[in-house]
Amino acid sequence: MTGWLAVAGLGPGAEALVTPEVTEALARASDLVGYAPYVDRVAPRSDLLRHASDNRVELERARLALELAAAGRRVVLVSSGDPGVFAMAAAVFEALEAGPAAWRGLDIRVLPGVTAMLAAAARAGAPLGHDFCTLNLSDNLKPWSLIETRLRLAVEADFAIALYNPRSQARPEGFARALALLQAICRDARPVIFARAVSTGAESLRVLRLPDATPELADMRTLVIVGSSQTRVIDRPAGPLVYTPRSAAVPAEAS
Structure with a gap:
């Protein structure tokens, strides 16, 4: 055989x-x-x-x-x-x-x-419609300093960011640190999507602005998507749709 x-x-x-x-x-x-x-x-x-x-x-x-x-x-x-x-x-x-x-x-x-990232993005609209990156916030197999460096660079590059494994019972402080870092660097009201257990009976989806996001909104069944500076929210009666436009403006220094 x-x-x-x-x-x-x-x-x-x-x-x-x-x-x-x-x-x-x-x-x-x-x-x-x-x-x-x-x-x-x-x-x-x-x-x-x-x-x-x-x-x-x-x-x-x-x-x-x-x-x-x-x-x-x-x-x-x-x-x-x-x-x-x-x-x-x-x-x-x-x-x-x-x-x-x-x-x-x-x-x-x-x-x-x-992936959870794609399922969550589809539920929310099209937040990954332009360039994006994915980070795992677990520090089981890599140091927190590397996570922080990658998070800073992702914001600097203006990616939409999908965050896996944000917050466990064993290390609840990791996501709090990541969220505080994002709020300090971004200093804007870009949307943040908290998508929990997407496609299951326990599914929930919340869209907040970055200043209003708090650590306890996430657990290990939650996929968090942080929009770029260009990500937009369409308000509607059935609930908001989040999308990142397909094009990006050329930076002034490159034009």
Whole structure:
């Protein structure tokens, strides 16, 4: 039996946002590997072995998936959103590079998914309609000083900014620091979108101006999008729409 490994994104939550490609891979799989809440999103099947694990064991999870594939199993390693965006695809390739040479001959595919960032942006309108960047505010794998540097440079470049993992119970101070930094640097009333659990029954969406944004509005299920200086809000009875125009003015010094 020839094994394979598919690193798959389950999307932001709704079953309708799981791609047909991922659904097909799950139907063919002999083994399902992933963080327990993501494994729970996949319907049980009598011939599907489930290998659920804790949150902070990404490399161990990746090695298990590679070992199973090397043993001839058909393995799907699941992430939420897209597996290449702050998720398991990078961990798999870290394990592959450090692992046995034989693993490099495995059939390994990354199956994209709808990210929380894209789902949140679609709910809000088109806040990522022009240049944007994405930052992970978790300092588990990088120092806070690097997060702060990247945040400052993103504001200087006038990107719209999507912020992942803003605020956990273990480190509630991180988002407060990031928000204070944004408010001090920007000094304007650009819109900020707090999109929580988009596409699930717990979904909520709030649009505020940056001076009115507070840390407790976010948790680990929240995707925060901070507009650029050009991002606009269209008020309407059904709720605001946020968009960033497709064009940008040429700076005076460059004209």
